[in-house]
Amino acid sequence: MPTLLMIIVLLLMICISCTTNGLSSFSPKDNFLIDCAAEKVASLPDGRQFKTDSESKSFLQATDDTKVSSNDPIPNLPSPIYSNARIFIKKAKYTFPLTQPGFHWLRLHFYPIKNTIFELHTATFSVNTDKYVLLHSFNVNNDTPLLKEFLINATDPHFSIYFIPTKDSAAFINAIELVSAPDNLIFDTGSSLFPVGDFSGLTNYAFQTLHRINNGGPLITSSNDTLARTWQSDSDGSYLTNKNLAKSVSVATTAIKFPSNTPTISPLIAPPTVYASAMEMGDAGVDEPNFNVSWKFDVDTAFDYLVRLHFCDIVSKGLNQLYFNVYVNGKMAVPNLDVSAITGALATPYYKDIVVNASLMSDEGLTVQVGPANAEGGNGNAIMNGIEVLKISNSVDSLDGEFGVDGRKAGGSIRGKVATAGFAMMFGAFVGLGVMVIRWNKRPPDWQKRKSFSSWLLPVHAGDTSFMNSKTSMGSHKSNFYSSTMGLGRFFSLAELQEATKNFDSKEIIGVGGFGNVYLGVIDEGTTKVAVKRGNPQSEQGINEFQTEIQMLSKLRHRHLVSLIGYCDENSEMILVYEYMPNGHFRDHLYGKNLPPLSWKQRLEICIGAARGLHYLHTGTAQGIIHRDVKTTNILLDENFNAKVSDFGLSKDAPMGQGHVSTAVKGSFGYLDPEYFRKQQLTEKSDVYSFGVVLLEALCARAAINPQLPREQVNLADWAMQWKRKGMVDKIVDPHLAGSLNAESMKKFAEAAEKCLADYGVDRPTMGDVLWNLEYALQLQDAFTQEGKAQDPSNSTAAVPAPPTPPPNNVNNPTIVDDHSASSRERELPPQQVNENNNGPTQVPPTTTDDYSGTMFSQVNNLSGR
Structure with missing residues (x-):
């Protein structure tokens, strides 16, 4: 009887085991496991077996390949497949016959084995399939095994993998897995x-x-x-x-x-x-x-x-x-x-x-x-x-880099197609419309669909026959074209900007945004630093940003707006060149970068400068302009900490004859006008709301949105206004300001921020009114400091100066540089920062993380309600 009971229990266990295995087991139709240079089958701890090199040789097509193995045991290797490698000096291909179409795992194993053939730590190569770029200019420069795993929907009867070494280099691979994935792993x-x-x-x-x-x-x-x-x-x-x-x-x-x-x-x-x-x-x-x-x-x-x-x-x-x-x-x-x-x-x-x-x-x-x-x-x-x-994978089927296997660049251009550029350089002495016709005719037939730089730049100048005045000599790679009548400034050749940025070296990147990268460049024989914004054609939104930005900057000139120096329109590139702002953006000097803290006076002066720039945007042109992305990363600081507003990629012309622009919601977390978000109606008061958040960042030295904080503190605007309503704003002020902040100045500043953050735009002040209050707050701080009472932050008994003269409501010249459009009492920032403790000059070190754009496009959820 006990024997019978044991048999029954055993049968039940077998049934349970079968049920569990049936649920979790998967038998792939295609199961290629290859140890690319082994002499015998490699058995892995998981029970899988990788075929030897001789068994897999039928899949390989290579004209110059070598297999290497480690002569000595390599400690701590997770698998024997990393003990061998196949090296390719020229392009090589593996081709596998597939039994069933569908998603397949492709796992590539790399480990740079020491050998006498090639130093694999320096090997640089690309790995492609017939359709996809998997790895571009890839390098394994560490001493640990590396696995690259891909999931590819293979629909052809054969699947090929290409290993392509760069010039004077090599490619290598230790092992390859190509295995069918379950049909229900990825849904559409x-x-x-x-x-x-x-x-x-x-x-x-x-x-x-x-x-x-x-x-x-x-x-x-x-x-x-x-x-x-x-x-x-x-x-x-x-x-x-x-x-x-x-x-x-x-x-x-x-x-x-x-x-x-x-x-x-x-x-x-x-x-x-x-x-x-x-x-x-x-x-x-x-x-x-x-x-x-x-x-x-x-x-x-x-x-x-x-x-x-x-x-x-x-x-x-x-x-x-x-x-x-x-x-x-x-x-x-x-x-x-x-x-x-x-x-x-x-x-x-x-x-x-x-x-x-x-x-x-x-x-x-x-x-x-x-x-x-x-x-x-x-x-x-x-x-x-x-x-x-x-x-x-991106629009050109790449998982690494911006080029497809056929050389297509995301956005439409083709790498290596430089004949047009060379042809244009041969005729560099031609100017005006003649050159424009040549370049127009050399465009590919579908260039307009690609939305390249020229597809929106050229129409701007269609009626301007003096578009370019050439100063180029034959054989020179530098050029100085100008279109001052359109406000676009200098024309840079692509070669000139490549030289200025060390061929767009990644080490020269000083900012990143949805448009692409911003590089630090040096022009005019090394005498002038510039910020070079290079468009990324992969981003449809980025191209739209470029179009908006150049259209806006062509009609804007103000010392509190970042200046456009010039542009490049060559080889389907879209590049804008700006003045370089060595002290980066405002946010870096408030939090996150461990830079020396700004004094309260410095913060006031920076906010005043930004307010002047925004006031000019709203009133300094016949129609007015709404920035639509006001934030601390779009307020840049020059060598003297003068503030300049940047990034006009989301800007809109203010409405003519109506109170708002109906448009999709775009902007950045924590700064969006809630009324704009609810109604999708953009007004100048939307900028005012965003600027109110900037004021709070300057006061509290924390991010507009910080999801890691407790729920009631996530949204800076909501949190700070709670303290303001309690009359306890001093509790949330940046601790670095302790002992130097005049209570009345802070109060006036906080009142200005509160007015900006009103729920409805009609209740918010104009930027001119905000500027007036900020200048008054600065005068209060100046008077307090001059009387030597900065050591007592609670003291507010100093004589209150008369408030500044209110700014004019409108400035109607859209093209003239207007340094005094914001206020009749302009303040010049000193060339050096003043240390308020010893009155001696002190230089604040610059930062190299300038964010000239970096817009985050989003339909923002109200995070404060979490």
Whole structure:
């Protein structure tokens, strides 16, 4: 009898095992595993076997290749496949016959083995397929094995991989995996953050896995994953921006229940180990925790991303107890998420695909956050079980760089096609319309559709036959064309700007935005520094920015606006050249860069300068201009800390005969006029609201939006106004100002900010009124300092000076440089900053992180309501 019982138990265990394996097993139709230089089959710890080099030789086509192996055992190698490598001196190709079309994993393994053939640490090469650029000018310069994983929808009977060494270099590969992926791994649709809604067409792209995280759990290797994937752990605090705000939680993997009625959610999406662990909100020691747990990922901000988020409620005791919000790059991605309500059970997996547009990227990379929602009955917690970040191929099917396999550049141009430029240089002595006709005729037939630089620059000059006055001599690569009548300034040749920026060296980048990069350049035989903004044709929005910016700058001249020096229109490039602002943007001197703090007087003078620039925009032309992206990173500082407003890519002409412009909402987090956001009606008062936030940044030295803070502090405007209404603004002032800030000056400044932040535009002051109040605040501070009472910040008994003369309401000359349009009492900043403690000159070191654009386009959720 006991024997019979044991048999029954054994049979039950076998049945359970079969059921589990049936759920999680996957047999790929195509399964090519190749050790590219081995002499025998390599067996991996996960049970997979990689074929030898001789067995895989039939897939390889190469004219000059060498295989190398390590003579001595290499310690700490995770796999024997890294002990061998195949080196290519010339272009080589692997071709694999496919059994079934669909998504395939392509995993490329690299390890620079020491050998006598070639120093692989210096090998630079590209890896392409017939359709996609996978790696461009790639180099493995470290001593650890490197895996590059791609997910490609292969639809042809054969799949080819090309290894292309750069000149005088080599390419190499240690091992290749080409394996079928499950049909339900990637679906065609996801949720888009910008514009908000569904995103369709995902199956038309290729993907590269950049990050795959098992939140709160251990490292998962290919031995433990259903599809031989690797999941990194964040339990050591890696990826978390503040590990003290999170804690790990886990259950037994046997507790995880995959839904039988939803076959799309299975262990093939993620193994049970991922869903059996999570990071949840840490214990803050308060009754109602209201902070966010944040993860940060390094990414290439020029690309779009697919972010797959994995959830499984393993912390609740009952259904509908866990409600939380999910944010990606500060935008609401999933509001009031209740996983148990979606799955109908606890400990049941669920995932969400989020498509993140490149226009939402910032210098900070990509962030994912979870925080409690305000749902009634929630337990004030939030969780994350797993995060995957996949790069999406761009418009020319590249996953690395801006060129496609056929040389197409994102936006339309073709690399290497310089015949047009050479032809134009031969006829450099020709000027005026003749040159324009030559260049027009050399355009490709579809150039207008590509929206290149010329497609909007040329019509501006269509009626100007004196467009260029050549000063070029034959054989010279430098040129000095001018179009002063249009305000565009100097024409630079592409060669001249390449020389000025060291061929657009990445080390010379001083700013990054949706348009592309800004480089530090040196022109005029090294005598003049300039900022060179080079357009990125991949960005449709960036091209529109360029068009708007050059149209605006052609009619603007003011000493508190960044000046346009010239432009380049050659080889389908779009490049603008500005005056260089060595002290970078205002924000860097307030927080985030550890620069010497600005005095209160310096901050007032900078705000006054910016206000003068904005006042000129609103009143200094016949029609008026709305900036639409006022923020501290768009206020730049020259060598004497004079403030100049920059970045007019989102600007709009003010309405003629009506109170607003009806337009899509664009701007930056924390600065957007709420009335504009609600009604999509843009007015000059929208700039006033944004400037009110700038004033608060100057006063408090913190970001306009900081999702890592408690909920009531996330939005600077809301938080500061709460303190203002309590009459306690002094409690949130930058501590660096302690002992030097006059209470009356601060009060007047805070009142100006409060008026700017009125809910309705009709209740806000004009920029002229704001300027008047700021100048009055500066006079109060000056009087206080001169009487030697700066050591007592509470003292406000100094004689109050008469307020400044109100500024004029309108300045009607749109083309003349107007240095006094903002006020009849202009103040010149001193050439050196004054240390208020010893009255001696002190130089504030410049920063090299000038942000000449960096606009973040978004339909902003009201973060203050979190």
